[in-house]
Amino acid sequence: xFTAHDEEVSSDALAQRSLAMHRYLSAVSAVLTVLLTTAxxxxxxxxxxxxxxxxxxxxxxxxxxxxxTPAAINQIHSWKIKVASPAGAPIAHARIAVDGGMPQHxxxxxxxxxxxxxLVDGTYLLEGMKFSMTGWWEIKLAIQSAEGADKVTFNTxxxxxxxxx
Amino acid sequence: MYQAKLLAASxxxxxxxxxxxxxxxxxxxxxxxxxxxxxxxxxxxDVLASLRLSQLPAAPxxxxxxxxxxxxxxxxxxxxxxxxxxxxxxxxSCATCHDAKxxxxxxxxxxxxxxxxxxxxxxxxxxxxxxxxxxxxxxxSVWAQALGPLEDAAEHGGNRTRYAQLIQQHxxxxxxxxxxxxxxxxxxxxxxxxxxxxxxxxxxGAMDATAQREVSRVFANMGKVIAAFEKTLVHGExxxxxxxxxxxxRDAGAQRVLAPQEVEGxxxxxxxxxxxxxxxxxxxxxxxxxNTGVPQRDATRPDRGRAAxxxxxxxxxxxxLGPFSDAKAEQCQELRFMATDxxxxxxxxxxxxxxxxxLRPPYMHAGQLSSIEEVIAHYVRAxxxxxxxxxxxxxxxxxxxxxxxxxxxxxxxxLAAFLETLSGPIVERAAAAPAPQSRPAQAGxxxxxxx
Numbered sequence: 001x002f003t004a005h006d007e008e009v010s011s012d013a014l015a016q017r018s019l020a021m022h023r024y025l026s027a028v029s030a031v032l033t034v035l036l037t038t039a040x041x042x043x044x045x046x047x048x049x050x051x052x053x054x055x056x057x058x059x060x061x062x063x064x065x066x067x068x069t070p071a072a073i074n075q076i077h078s079w080k081i082k083v084a085s086p087a088g089a090p091i092a093h094a095r096i097a098v099d100g101g102m103p104q105h106x107x108x109x110x111x112x113x114x115x116x117x118x119l120v121d122g123t124y125l126l127e128g129m130k131f132s133m134t135g136w137w138e139i140k141l142a143i144q145s146a147e148g149a150d151k152v153t154f155n156t157x158x159x160x161x162x163x164x165x
Numbered sequence: 166m167y168q169a170k171l172l173a174a175s176x177x178x179x180x181x182x183x184x185x186x187x188x189x190x191x192x193x194x195x196x197x198x199x200x201x202x203x204x205x206x207x208x209x210x211d212v213l214a215s216l217r218l219s220q221l222p223a224a225p226x227x228x229x230x231x232x233x234x235x236x237x238x239x240x241x242x243x244x245x246x247x248x249x250x251x252x253x254x255x256x257x258s259c260a261t262c263h264d265a266k267x268x269x270x271x272x273x274x275x276x277x278x279x280x281x282x283x284x285x286x287x288x289x290x291x292x293x294x295x296x297x298x299x300x301x302x303x304x305x306s307v308w309a310q311a312l313g314p315l316e317d318a319a320e321h322g323g324n325r326t327r328y329a330q331l332i333q334q335h336x337x338x339x340x341x342x343x344x345x346x347x348x349x350x351x352x353x354x355x356x357x358x359x360x361x362x363x364x365x366x367x368x369x370g371a372m373d374a375t376a377q378r379e380v381s382r383v384f385a386n387m388g389k390v391i392a393a394f395e396k397t398l399v400h401g402e403x404x405x406x407x408x409x410x411x412x413x414x415r416d417a418g419a420q421r422v423l424a425p426q427e428v429e430g431x432x433x434x435x436x437x438x439x440x441x442x443x444x445x446x447x448x449x450x451x452x453x454x455x456n457t458g459v460p461q462r463d464a465t466r467p468d469r470g471r472a473a474x475x476x477x478x479x480x481x482x483x484x485x486l487g488p489f490s491d492a493k494a495e496q497c498q499e500l501r502f503m504a505t506d507x508x509x510x511x512x513x514x515x516x517x518x519x520x521x522x523x524l525r526p527p528y529m530h531a532g533q534l535s536s537i538e539e540v541i542a543h544y545v546r547a548x549x550x551x552x553x554x555x556x557x558x559x560x561x562x563x564x565x566x567x568x569x570x571x572x573x574x575x576x577x578x579x580l581a582a583f584l585e586t587l588s589g590p591i592v593e594r595a596a597a598a599p600a601p602q603s604r605p606a607q608a609g610x611x612x613x614x615x616x
Contacts, residue, residue, distance in 0.1 A: 073445065073451075076499065105442070105556070108507055110453050111504055112503060112505060114502065128501065132453045133451055134445070160212055160215050163207075163211045163413045164214070165410070165413050165414050
């Protein structure tokens, strides 16, 4: 579930293939955008969906781990959060506040999720998450610890399941 | 991983667009060519498929109501639901406003019990899927909801000690077969309750805490058996469901179950009408609260909706975390993680299910709009809200992220025509406990046929 950064791919050949794939993807996503602008605005094509992000002031590196099976619409569920220093050392005893919502609809999260204050190895439990509709959701974390305070925003796209009889 | 999924989805969509004849579901296995009348993209079919009744799981078991699957509780609940003795004037039962012949509602702008209420009666079918009950979500379970009207001065207008005595008098054996023995009521005042008249409240205050708790437990148990009955009421298949099922099966002929105008309306519903944004899933509701600038019925007493209900549901002694709940605290997730400080809840009301919507005028939380046509016109007009802020866009850039809903006269008519395809029967499913995570068999008595 944890996405590797593109920078880690070093070989030239791989990079070229990646570029070609990126161009193809852009063309496909243009088609997608046209198709998805029916009910509501499609998520931006360049949305950063990485589940590992540096915080705004680079004080922490945060990894979000979604539930093993994607939660159904309106189902309360939990995520895991890993907080580390830029060098990769786990950050324990941080306090994490959660906010978020749908930028294209102008509303926040339907619930008030909470993060367990204290878990081992810089891993925290994010409880009470719920998505009430498909589309682009932001998950914003404000982290406070002895190492300082910083913020990070993750994007996630809740997709409509593929039709099956 | 998400990117990989997006790539897979993109490729799939691209194939659909490129494939010759895609969109006109062509040949079947016998080699015949059956051209479909209606063309939908793959992503549109995914959306339509997500609205099918077959995708609705059984309502989740309510951990706060231990008796909801008990046949004895369902049977007692059905009788209490229809018993007019549980009212101040001996003439009002739950069924007075929740009439089985009218999709379990009353067709009136404001509910009418012993007096006239402040809001529109809600249809109760499918309410077991809602984490929050009532238009403002001031209750967190079907059983806690059922207790509200019993004590409301404008609805049943009764009180707790009177109800406990009625249970003892008429239903004692049935009650004690489900719950523990009835408490001793002999020395209690005949009319006492915390929500009644000043005299009833004073009499309640004079009772000791143990007596109050015992009477309140009988009252809570009334709610639990009524909820058990209400959870047996489920929606039956509609013409829309048959259309969407045919579409997913690529059964071109069966698509003709809808007329072209109805299909056009469906296209608007999931497209430029933006209806499916909130009216999503098989019940066509996101179960959430929205301010859409619906006019106040009484401008001198503005209704704050959800914003005013958060304190109430938290303080409710019958909530999931309360002393009469059968749930463990960790099972009360909705209440524990309830959003409490969301400014958009000011003047927000619950998104109702659109199943059977055409059979249920008037519309909105206080019956302010008399027809579906008026409702559609409201969303196109998108007036400013008098309390809080509407989520609908009305053209002023920057105010909201939504696009304005622009529909022509014929498009509004088509949308109204589509909404009629969401009418179907209401079915009382068999009393057997529902299998977890599967839709209940829809055998049983048909209670309300669409007109």
